[in-house]
Structures are given as C-alpha cells and as structure tokens.
Amino acid sequence: MSDRKRWIRFVAYSLEIILLYALQDSPWLFPPIFGVRPILMIPAAVTIAMVEKETPAMSFGIFTGLLMDFSASAGLGFFASVLAVLCFVISRMSSTILRVNMMSAVVSGLWATVVAVFLGWLFRYVLKGYSSAGYVALHNYLPVCFYTLLLLPLIFYINRGIARTFRPEY
C-alpha cells in the first residue's frame, strides 16, 4: 500500500514538473516584471527536496535540471548537476536540521535559486565571453531570482499537499 502511494506521489511530482516546464516556457503566460519571467522549475525541485528523502530528491533535481538544460538549448547535464547537489543538500538539511514550513521553504528557495541562477550566469554567460556581464546580472538574473521567489509559496503548498495526501505517515 505504502509502495503504491509512493509511486503515485512520484508520478504526481513528475507531472507537476512537466506542467511547470510547459507553463514556464510558454511565451505569453507570465507577464514580464522588469523585462524578465520566472523560472518555476527551481522552486519545484527545491520544495520536492524538502519533503522527500535524498535519493528521490536528487532524482527529481536531475529530472528538473535536464528539462532546464533542454530549454536553455545547451548541452544536457549542467543544471541537472547543479540541482542534483542542491536538492540532495536541501533534503538532508530538511530531515536533520530544518523544520519544514513556509519560512524554511522561502529561505532554502532563496539561496538555492540564487546559486542555480548565478552559476548559470557564470558558466553560460560570463565564461562564454558575452559583453556587459554585470549589467545582465543586475538587470536580468537578479530580477529573475526575485520573480521566481514570488511563486515559491504556491509551489511549496502544492508539493506539501502531494506529500501529505500520498504519505499518511508524513
């Protein structure tokens, strides 16, 4: 019974990630704020990691990262590696030193989003030799982090809801 519930939970997370991927990349859905749109995938991976053990958390981090890599039209593996590590660490922290609530979700989401977004900026913008890296960081990557965080509470409640519904012992 618990095994079946676990698989239902994982299928629900997977469908949620695919749906968020489609919504995130949809050209007109989210109104731009300061000319940027949010990245929904990072809060999804982070909040799943908060309510799951490290191996599933890492797996969903990789799955989410692969979709982000595909979306970024670059080699697959970069965001997958970044989110694998972030989700692993957040999952371990949530099961040992963090209490899973909205405040900890926002704090974890904040630093994880900043780390993922700015590693993307470093490896896929600065190291590629594009111009005006500072301008882009300030006018594009930083607003993306804040816009992404605005949507984190909603995604946290969805994932905590899925975890509670399909894991009675939670």
Add this chain to the structure above:
Amino acid sequence: MRETFKWSGIKKLVVALVALFVLNAFTASGKANFFSSAIGLITTPLLQMTASASGQVTEYLNLDTMTKEELKQKNQQLSEENAQLRNQLLDYQKKVKENEQLKSQLEIKEEKAEVSMLAASVIARNQNDVFYGFSIDKGSLAGVESGDAVITNEGMIGVITDVYATTSNVKSIFSEDTKVAAMTVCYDEATSTYSDESGVIGSSAILAANGLLRMDYLLNDTKIKEGAIITASGVGGNYPKDLVIGSVMSVEQSEYSISKYAVVKPYADIKNATDVFVVTDFAGKNEENKEPVSGTAPTDPEAGE
C-alpha cells in the same frame, strides 16, 4: 554530523554527477542526439498546447485593455503610415516600369530567386536567455537544418542552432553569437549616384534589451543615413540575399576602431513573434560568394563572421 552526511547517499550523488558529466560532454556539441530528441518528442505537444492557449488569452486581454483613446491614436498612426506607403507604392511602380524598360533595352535576363520556406510556430521561450532565443515546433523530420534563417512577414529574426526530431531552437539576431552579412543601398548627393555599403549585423546584451541591433565595419566616410533599409547581403551563402532586417536609426563612431557602426531597429517584433518561417533552401545556399562587393569596409582581423 556523521548521520547528516551518510556515505551511501554521497556515493549515489557522486555516481549521478559523473553520469551527468559524461552526458554533458556527449551532448555539448548542440547537434541532434537521442536524449535531446526524446525530451523534445515528449514535451512538444504540451508546449504547443500551452503556447496556443496562453497566446489566445493574451490576445483577448490585449484587445480588451486598449482604451478608446489608444485605439483612436493607433488608427491615426496606421492611416498616416498607409498614406505614406501609398505614395511610396506610386514611386515604386514608376521605378519598376523604368527598370523593365532599361532591362529590355540592355537585354538583361533576370535570375529567379527561389526560396523554400516552412511555416512554424513559436512554442517556447527560454526564460534564461537575455538574447530572446526561442523554440519552434518544426525539426529535422520537417527538413529544418542548423544554420537556416528564421523570418517573419516583417523580416529576419534569427537562426536555427539546434535541431531535434520535432523541435528546433532558434538564436535570435539579438544574440552576440549571430552575425549576419548585411548591406544597404546608399545615395550619394554629391555625385547623384547609388552604391552598396556592406557591414555585419550583430548585437549586445544592452542593445538587445532595447530591441536594437548594430551594423559594424562601415567605412569612416559612410553614406548610410537614418532610415536606410538594411538587408542580408547573401555573402557567404548562409542567408538569402535581400532578406529584410531593419532600418537605420543612427550612425555612430566605433569605440574600438576608425570605422563606424549603424544602430539598426529590426522591422520584426523579435521578442513577441508567434508565427515564423524557416528558410530551408535558396539559390546559392552554402556557396561562397567570391565576387567583390563595392563599398566593403577594410578587413578587420578581429572581425570574424
């Protein structure tokens, strides 16, 4: 502490990271591969659905939120533009007639510019891309190839970079990676003659944010003026000749050399394009054009197209 970092979990993470590193090395070339094509195959129908639904909602909201004043203003603007175009059309018809007469007198045979195009829809926009790249719903199965030009009715907007089975990624002409050999026809008032001037269309993050391009490597005494129409020159055989790009807003002195550059406003709305065409074939594709081009700027060793 020992409990916090269990070795079994760390081992799994290390194995996953090594696998992802190998995957990254395998897929980094950007060429079509099994993994990317599989992801594209699974996600394309969903992306098409959400793009279509959100596009319809946005279109409805945009029309609904225009005030009466805005509609009046837009109507007036379009009427003025229409009158201007009517005058230009009259002039154009005279020129066409004159041109045909001259051609028949000189017995010039016209080369037919055959261009094959494929209609496609924008299904996704990469939120991380400061150069406004996007994905379209046509891939290698439809005959799309890497390097094909992507256009709208208004003009060129980008170049295909990655081709998967059912989707392709497009780098817009705002990208610093996209360079297009371009030209314009200039009128010299002193000699009352027309001449071609060539350059290279490129952009930067700051220009892209403002929706602008720049045409580099112009001569120091360039005759290019505000309003000049910039088209692809066809040099190099990468893009068809005469593909419209934009119009000149101003001509500035280059920061790094004695040459000048023109700030160009693209005709097409690159940031909001929905329906596009992929130029899959044209006369002279991939053929190196070795004919000298008049008015070409001196070769810059750092230029590299």
